[in-house]
Amino acid sequence: MRILLAGATGAIGRRLLPLLLDSGHQVVATSRSAERLARLRERGAQAVPLDVFDRAAVERAVAEAAPDAIMHQLTALADVDLAANARIRREGTRNLVDAAQRAGVGRIVAQSISWAYQGGDAPATEATPLDDTIEEPRATTVGGLRALEQAAAELPEHVVLRYGTLYGPGTWYAPGGLMAQRLHRGELAAGAAVSSFLHVEDAALAALAALDWPSGTVNIVDDEPAPARDWVPALAAALGAPAPAAVPATGDASGDGTGRAGWERGADNTLARVTRGWRPTRASWRDGFADYRSGKDR
Template sequence: MHVFLAGGTGAIGRLLLPLLRDAGHRVTATTRTEAGAGQLRAAGAAAVRLDVFDRAAVTEAVRAAAPEAVIHQLTALADYDFAANARIRREGTRNLVDAARAAGVRRIVAQSISWGYQGGDTPADEATPLDPDADRAALVGSLRVLESAAAELPEHVVLRYGMFYGPGTWYTPGGLVEERLRRGEVTAGPAVTSWLHVTDAARAAVAALDWPSGVVNVTDDEPAAAAQWVPALAAALGLPAPAASEAPRQPWERGADNSYARKVLGWEPVHPSWREGFARHLG
């Protein structure tokens, strides 16, 4: 299959490209820089320098590539720019979907997140509605736009990823969260998170090229409260654990259930628990 990979040099894209190539797919991948284009070519992809907000350029890039599927892995999270990230979800996804439709592409795999669900006391599955809470309107609204745009293509898989850790993420040695731990800005309270190593995120995107349309929680097997994972993260990074927090859990801080991916789609994470993953990859 010929795959158009939007975001070929990001934390997921750089791992996804060799996996796609190993699976026998031909890849056209995008990047914003000439250095990134060189990295993509060295990895065996046709490289396109592209600004996803340039609608005409996106249309032409997809038309010229004539792929059979688009994989959307674009974010601005490396720069910790939430406004730009929301704009990518809204405008960038719109441009990619419209370009795909114009080029006759039937399938898209798109990156979303698994902490946009409405509140509850147990991990959310895919039947759980997205959060209607007005306090989260900006975040959840951008997810709704991304996911509904992707669903316009006849074949569409939306990957609701867990919180990433590993190379290129905030949760890696020398990364943003290590700095926050050193400054005492990370609390160990009851808020629940579902985790995902970036390698497992990339593996799921390859598998999703063959999955039926719909949304899929892609997380590890062990949603956990910060009171559990923060001390483990600190230990892996060689830092003292912060004191326990008495702050209450927000209703949406509930984690996600990966049963559909595991039991129906047959996907299994290489790193089934953050416990093993933190110790192996962050130490």
């Protein structure tokens, strides 16, 4: 299969590219950086420069690549810019989908997130509606996500992967990354907010597998949603940071006595496991954090 990989130098894209090539796919990989384009060529991809906000350039790139499928792994997370990330989801996805329709490309695999659901007591399934909050900055994030997913669904074959919180090399949760810095500053609360994690390698493996999946949205998370009171101390120990103080439920801004906002509920991966045959190689964040401690995953 011929693949246009948009976002080939991001945390997932860097892992996904060799998986695609090793599986026999032809890959046209994009980047805005000339230096990164050279690296992509060295790794065996056809590399093309692309600014996803330039509609004409996106249309040319897709038409010239003539792919069987588009892999949309574009983010602005390396810059810790949530507004820019939402813009990529809104405008960048719109440009990719419009270009795909003009070029006759019928399949897209797009990166989404699994913590944009409405509030509830249990981990969210794919049937749970997206949050309708108007509170910022969450409203901007969810709005960008909704735009991405709706645009992707315009193509005949579309798989939207709602990833868990990514950890591993190149992510905010890597040694020396943003969350490690916040831990050392004592800024991560060990409260009741529930998260679902995903190692970046498992994210890439899911994207590869999704080329053969039926259309739809799928939660791609590990098997153990966990409250921050469990995972924050474990991450601190793995990264050599001071152990955070526990946060009592009454100190949470949710005001409902749970100690968490309703949307901080984690996500359920049953659909991916049962109907798609996908399982994370790291079933729990506990395994992945332990790799930090042992030096296997740096």
